[in-house]
Each structure stands twice: as structure tokens, then as C-alpha cells.
Amino acid sequence: AQSVTQLDSQVPVFEEAPVELRCNYSSSVSVYLFWYVQYPNQGLQLLLKYLSGSTLVESINGFEAEFNKSQTSFHLRKPSVHISDTAEYFCAVSKGSGNTPLVFGKGTRLSVIA
Amino acid sequence: EPEVTQTPSHQVTQMGQEVILRCVPISNHLYFYWYRQILGQKVEFLVSFYNNEISEKSEIFDDQFSVERPDGSNFTLKIRSTKLEDSAMYFCASSTATGGLFFGPGTRLTVL
Incomplete structure (x- = not known):
């Protein structure tokens, strides 16, 4: 079975600063990541x-x-965030395409501060 | 741009009542799904549907739940006898064979 870990439940960041939202997954088979x-x-x-x-x-x-197979990671990055990027971000994994359910992480709330 | 639509946006019901949540998937998509998100928790898979039958279902999708594609456009989720713990946001999604689900805006179900 697949699982997804998003270690950070909340990430506050100032406007125009860079951000990284972390996502790690576990799977015994090849996966698709979202x-x-x-x-x-x-x-x-x-x-x-x-x-x-x-x-x-x-x-x-x-x-x-960037998909990193050796580290089983799929971290999300943006070099300069905007206020409008404030949202909840979910990492998800599936073991195939088409009719394969997604397994979601718990989500990371990104709050961009002016 | 094509999108998945869901009705109603908010449904309030009494415990024990039946509810039907409706979805119109993207027209050329062949795979359909229902997910739910209890407030403050992760998005959970309920069921997937392809070629007019259930392909896969989670342990959440017990006998109280059913899905149907009554015509060529609608995809419905029925909960026969709602419980308080069924209160959640229910998302419909559809996809092609190449991966990446497109979600609807959700129906917020409140069971009193």
C-alpha cells in the first residue's frame, strides 16, 4: 500500500520569499505523484x-x-511566493494511471504574509 | 475549460435520512471517483467507477453507500441512512487513462 507524509502542517512565509513544501511517500511499486x-x-x-x-x-x-526516487520525495517549491498562493497544498500518490485511487497526505497550509 | 460540477453545494439532513449527491464529470473522462474530507482531516478515497461498475472501494464505502451513473452525464453518490460521522465535504472527480484527477468543488454534507 502507498502512503504519503507531509511533515509540515503549516508553513508561514513572507511575500516574495522562497518556499518548500515537503512530501515523502512510501510504496513497494512505481508510483505517480501529484x-x-x-x-x-x-x-x-x-x-x-x-x-x-x-x-x-x-x-x-x-x-x-522534483521527483527523487532515492529519497522517495516529491517536494514542492516556489522561488517567490505571492499573497494569492495562500492555500492548503496536498501531495498525493497513486500506483498507476487511470482508474487508480489517489492516496493523499494530510496537507500543508501555506500562509503568505505581506 | 471543462470542469467537474457538483450539486448541491451544501446539503443539510437529519440523521437516518437518505441523501443523494450529484456530479457531472468532464465529458470525455471514463473514470469517476468519490472522495471525502472530514473537517480538518485528510482527503479520503471512497470509491472508483469505470465501465458502469465499481472498480475499487475503500473500507469507508460500506453497505450504506452506493454509486450510480443513471445516464450519460450524471454520477451520483447515495447514502441510505446518514450518520453524524458522515458529515464531511464530498468531492467527485473524473479522469482519463493517463493520470491526474480533476475534482469538483465539493458538496458539504451536514448531518444533524
């Missing part, structure tokens, strides 16, 4: 995903995540 973002009072939005190929994946709003 980051979802949940803005206040909204649903989950897919931020980025790793399925195969380049281990560095990027989103359209400046976030990036």
Missing part, C-alpha cells in the same frame, strides 16, 4: 504531476516539484 491545491472554500485543483520522464515538473503559476 500536488493539489485547495484555496479557501474551494475544491481541489491539480497543480502538477509526475508520471514519467523528466523528474522536474512545473506548473503554470511558478511552482515546481
